[in-house]
Amino acid sequence: MLFQNGNLKVRKLEEKDRYLLAKWLSNPLVLAFYEGRDNAFDLDKVKKVFYSSKDDEGKCMVEFGGNEIGYIQFYPLDDARKREYGYFNENIYGIDQFIGEVEYWNKGIGTLLVTSMVKYLMDHKKAVRVVMDPQTRNTRAIKCYEKCGFKKVRILPNHELHEGKYHDCWLIEYHK
Known part of the structure; x- marks a missing residue:
């Protein structure tokens, strides 16, 4: 387990989680803002995207009250992305995340998840900033x-191809 905050647990992704990822990433409600409704996942695509890369992403499952409900990943920004966003050394x-079990939406769990992950990254990875780039819509x-303390930068x-169209995104940051 990476960390726990009350009923919330975040743990590393395991092989068995592929079935839940395929379920969530084939749900049009989830795909409306994560990956796109025209980009549904099956088990093969889940394996290719989530299990075959050797990158620096921390790929994790989110549990709440003992139930797997979502996914979160964290990664250090590389130099190219830092330059793109206007950061330096x-x-x-x-971070990127979604709650795949829609009955857990609008219950404050997303806020708890994001604030907990920011604290983990600041305390354990010595992050100075944590950034995201959600679509403006x-x-x-x-x-x-914003409830978690993120501020809009620009x-x-x-920035993001979603359902066949490029969309503007906000660069948002949490800074100590």
Whole structure:
């Protein structure tokens, strides 16, 4: 287990989790803001995307009250991404997450998850900043992130291809 905060647990992704990822990433409600409804996952795609890369991402499952409910990943920003975002030699981490079990939406769990992950990255990875780049139209997520202490830095125009169209995203950051 990476960390626990009350009923919330975050642990490293395991092989058995592929079935839940395929379930969640084939749900149009989840895909509306994560990956795109035209980009559903099956088990083969889950294996290719989540299990075959040798990158620096910390790929994790999110549990709440003993149930697997979502996914979160964290990764140090490489130099190219730092330059793109206007940062330099700081230790900066990015995070991406979703709650795949939609009955857990709008219950404050996303806020608990993001604040807990930021604390973990600051305390254990010595991150100076944590950044995300949500689509500007994802107002529910942005509201959650602002509750967690993230601030909007700037618009990233045409930053993410989603459902066949490029969308603007916010660069948001949490800074000590």
